[in-house]
Amino acid sequence: MRTEAIVLAALSLGSTSPFLAAQDSLAVGTVTARRGEKASGWLEVPAGADEGTRIPVSVVHGAKPGPVLALVAGTHGYEYTSVMALPRVLARLDPARMAGSVILVHMANPPSFYGRRIYYSPDGKNLNRVYPGRPDGTVSERIAHTITREVIDKATHLADMHCGDGNESLRPYSYWQVSGNAAVDEANKQMVLAFGLDHVVIDRERPKDPAKSAYTSNTAVLRGKPALTTESGGMGLTDADSVGAQEAGAMSLVQHLGIMDAPSVRVDKPVWIDRSEVLRAPAAGVWHPVAAKMQTVAAGTLLGRVRDPFGRELQEVRAPFAGEVLYVVGTPPASEGEPLAFVGHLLDGEPQP
Numbered sequence: 001m002r003t004e005a006i007v008l009a010a011l012s013l014g015s016t017s018p019f020l021a022a023q024d025s026l027a028v029g030t031v032t033a034r035r036g037e038k039a040s041g042w043l044e045v046p047a048g049a050d051e052g053t054r055i056p057v058s059v060v061h062g063a064k065p066g067p068v069l070a071l072v073a074g075t076h077g078y079e080y081t082s083v084m085a086l087p088r089v090l091a092r093l094d095p096a097r098m099a100g101s102v103i104l105v106h107m108a109n110p111p112s113f114y115g116r117r118i119y120y121s122p123d124g125k126n127l128n129r130v131y132p133g134r135p136d137g138t139v140s141e142r143i144a145h146t147i148t149r150e151v152i153d154k155a156t157h158l159a160d161m162h163c164g165d166g167n168e169s170l171r172p173y174s175y176w177q178v179s180g181n182a183a184v185d186e187a188n189k190q191m192v193l194a195f196g197l198d199h200v201v202i203d204r205e206r207p208k209d210p211a212k213s214a215y216t217s218n219t220a221v222l223r224g225k226p227a228l229t230t231e232s233g234g235m236g237l238t239d240a241d242s243v244g245a246q247e248a249g250a251m252s253l254v255q256h257l258g259i260m261d262a263p264s265v266r267v268d269k270p271v272w273i274d275r276s277e278v279l280r281a282p283a284a285g286v287w288h289p290v291a292a293k294m295q296t297v298a299a300g301t302l303l304g305r306v307r308d309p310f311g312r313e314l315q316e317v318r319a320p321f322a323g324e325v326l327y328v329v330g331t332p333p334a335s336e337g338e339p340l341a342f343v344g345h346l347l348d349g350e351p352q353p
């Protein structure tokens with residue numbers, strides 16, 4: 001497995017990427033780690049159209065060359081499980097024993113974290129929809145640009161670690177992105193299995209233009225670098241199971257890529273979800289959920305109701321097809337066009353490429 005992982009890593013390197021892990025030092029933002037070292041510091045995002053920020057980052061540069069895994073936490077400000085998990089991962093990584101490197105972005109979106117913001121940064125934009133970003137944009141776009149240049153361009157593999165946002169009651173799952181690049185897609189799949197979450201949403205819908213990649217993980221994939229997006233936890237909680245799944249999954253990826261020996265939590269036979277739909281609020285109002293996460297539903301099963309502020313029903317929200325509730329919004333605000341629930345259809349068998 002180790003040899004195979006390294007071959008995949010080599011295949012994944014784009015023509016413009018030098019084999020960075022082979023270098024004597026690895027620099028990310030203000031942080032430089034020499035071979036066999038661990039260092040922490042900041043990615044500076046200067047002020048521009050609006051206020052700047054700085055992103056906490058660690059670099060663990062292994063004693064021997066190998067893949068460079070980027071772990072990105074806290075893209076959304078009210079999603080805490082990955083922010084809590086990465087310091088534990090950092091403590092467990094021993095550069096003296098590593099063949100390869102790990103870049104840990106501890107908190108991708110400090111303005112949203114410290115502002116306790118759901119979905120949107122202070123500029124009103126969703127950081128996970130503005131990649132690859134731009135240097136002259138608002139703060140979300142400048143953060144995306146900085147992470148693209150300093151982290152994604154310097155990595156060979158990436159995990160973007162999410163959970164249900166502050167209003168989302170979510171069951172754990174990963175996204176397997178199918179991009180059309182067979183080698184990368186297979187490596188994406190192997191990373192998803194290695195991370196260990198036992199439900200996997202098959203996602204074939206991400207943009208194909210690297211200049212409009214929108215998502216963190218898609219930015220890596222469209223640059224030829226295998227990646228996945230994880231979801232564990234939600235509702236602003238930091239429960240041990242949800243944080244532990246992020247930590248265990250990250251260490252299992254380190255093992256899978258042959259960077260360092262660590263416990264594997266690989267799942268060989270996950271539940272594949274071949275069709276999924278986010279159900280959005282048809283109108284602003286007060287959300288009364290009926291269904292719960294992990295609930296099995298039939299086509300037409302009532303998921304909840306949107307009422308007006310006086311208590312009059314505006315709309316019932318029902319499952320569009322049979323499957324499972326992957327998440328349901330668990331707090332009352334329903335804003336027009338925003339998610340209320342996510343339903344997935346379970347594939348019978350193995351997915352085709």
Ligand SMILES: [Zn+2]
Binds near residue numbers: 076162165
């Ligand atoms: Zn998120």
